[in-house]
Amino acid sequence: MLLFNPPQWLKAKQTEALKAAQELGWPQKRDEGWKYTSVRELQALSFANVAPGQNQFQLPTEVKNLVASADSTLFFYNGEYLKDVSSAVTQEDIVVSSLTRVLMSAGRLQERAKSFIERKPNKNLKNIGLNILANFNQGAYIQIDGGDDSVKKIAAIHLYGNLINTSEQKPFAVYSRNIYSFAENIEAEFIEIHLSVNQIQFQASCASDIHLSAGAKVRMAKVVWLGEEAFGFHDVQASLERDSALEMFDLNIGGKLIRNEVAVNLSDSGAELNLYNLNIAKPDSHIDNSTSVIHLKGNTSSEQIVRSVLSDHSKSIFSGKLRIEQDAQKSDASQYCHNLLLSDSAEADARPQLEVFADDVKAAHGTTIGQLSAEQLFYLQSRAISKADAEKMLADGFQEALIGKIKSSFLKHIVESCVRGLS
Numbered sequence: 001m002l003l004f005n006p007p008q009w010l011k012a013k014q015t016e017a018l019k020a021a022q023e024l025g026w027p028q029k030r031d032e033g034w035k036y037t038s039v040r041e042l043q044a045l046s047f048a049n050v051a052p053g054q055n056q057f058q059l060p061t062e063v064k065n066l067v068a069s070a071d072s073t074l075f076f077y078n079g080e081y082l083k084d085v086s087s088a089v090t091q092e093d094i095v096v097s098s099l100t101r102v103l104m105s106a107g108r109l110q111e112r113a114k115s116f117i118e119r120k121p122n123k124n125l126k127n128i129g130l131n132i133l134a135n136f137n138q139g140a141y142i143q144i145d146g147g148d149d150s151v152k153k154i155a156a157i158h159l160y161g162n163l164i165n166t167s168e169q170k171p172f173a174v175y176s177r178n179i180y181s182f183a184e185n186i187e188a189e190f191i192e193i194h195l196s197v198n199q200i201q202f203q204a205s206c207a208s209d210i211h212l213s214a215g216a217k218v219r220m221a222k223v224v225w226l227g228e229e230a231f232g233f234h235d236v237q238a239s240l241e242r243d244s245a246l247e248m249f250d251l252n253i254g255g256k257l258i259r260n261e262v263a264v265n266l267s268d269s270g271a272e273l274n275l276y277n278l279n280i281a282k283p284d285s286h287i288d289n290s291t292s293v294i295h296l297k298g299n300t301s302s303e304q305i306v307r308s309v310l311s312d313h314s315k316s317i318f319s320g321k322l323r324i325e326q327d328a329q330k331s332d333a334s335q336y337c338h339n340l341l342l343s344d345s346a347e348a349d350a351r352p353q354l355e356v357f358a359d360d361v362k363a364a365h366g367t368t369i370g371q372l373s374a375e376q377l378f379y380l381q382s383r384a385i386s387k388a389d390a391e392k393m394l395a396d397g398f399q400e401a402l403i404g405k406i407k408s409s410f411l412k413h414i415v416e417s418c419v420r421g422l423s
Contacts, residue, residue, distance in 0.1 A: 253283070
């Protein structure tokens with residue numbers, strides 16, 4: 001669905017992307033990046049795009065409370081920007097707004113957004129990435145070039161739920177595009193949340209661009225918490241310039257199928273990345289994470305840790321490429337994936353890939369797959385703790401080991417609240 005009266009360059013870009021998506025087709029299991037994930041069930045469904053005015057929604061109190069400490073908050077419901085409950089900011093040095101408003105503006109702001117939108121979707125997402133470009137009708141735009149400290153904690157919340165003006169509820173698709181840009185030496189914290197407000201069937205596909213200029217220090221979290229019939233696809237691309245630092249915590253809960261593609265380029269010396277991923281799979285969830293971290297220049301560092309908790313018949317896949325180019329001497333990089341299976345029917349697959357073309361680096365990777373310790377369970381049960389409570393305590397400890405990595409109290413509170421179920 002094209003934007004209402006979009007700029008001509010965008011209309012042409014979306015038309016071109018739609019044609020390319022139709023020609024490319026859906027991912028197949030014979031494709032290397034989709035060996036463990038099938039979209040056959042998704043292909044069999046017919047999804048309708050959501051038209052403006054088709055939504056009727058009252059923001060839940062628990063969602064308001066979740067981000068109450070944010071300086072600026074953007075709310076979206078089924079892709080439609082909720083202006084009346086959002087707190088946008090439009091200043092000379094700070095813009096926190098809907099992407100539509102930016103694209104309908106003239107001059108420097110639109111040109112900056114255009115430079116991000118013109119980047120190519122992640123090729124691993126096949127037609128799904130192209131469909132995001134072809135169909136997106138909204139999203140968040142955050143640009144911080146300076147200003148005071150009054151807007152440093154930002155939240156963009158994408159909610160999904162029932163429609164109105166339909167005789168019966170049918171599957172629908174929402175496509176979003178987010179742009180986050182931080183100028184030199186800026187420090188900021190922000191969170192992007194995708195949340196089902198009820199158990200309906202939909203597809204939410206989102207592309208997010210993150211750019212940190214020299215010296216910028218940004219802490220972010222992305223939460224994808226979907227119902228058991230929902231499909232979620234995410235294309236995240238980030239670029240880190242000289243001496244910049246990005247801490248990113250990625251939390252995935254539930255969903256029928258969640259697929260994340262995260263690609264980060266450490267483009268100049270001194271760039272630092274901490275990428276943490278926690279997956280809490282519900283009974284029949286399928287969560288697939290694919291990452292690419294590339295060290296392009298020397299004296300860069302990256303730490304990547306993935307933890308998955310799998311119950312019943314759930315499944316997680318991690319495919320991580322860590323690449324150190326020849327010009328990236330004295331880089332320090334690590335990648336670890338740990339999986340906790342809570343049932344004999346749960347499944348975890350990990351495919352770490354380490355490519356090193358420089359000879360003076362530190363690089364490490366590893367994978368573990370295991371179950372709860374029988375000895376620890378016995379110990380807790382001997383202290384009059386039920387088996388169910390003991391299992392929960394151990395699983396919570398497994399999760400907390402990663403949540404504890406979050407340095408921002410603002411982000412940590414939100415992540416912990418989501419893990420607890422907004423209780």
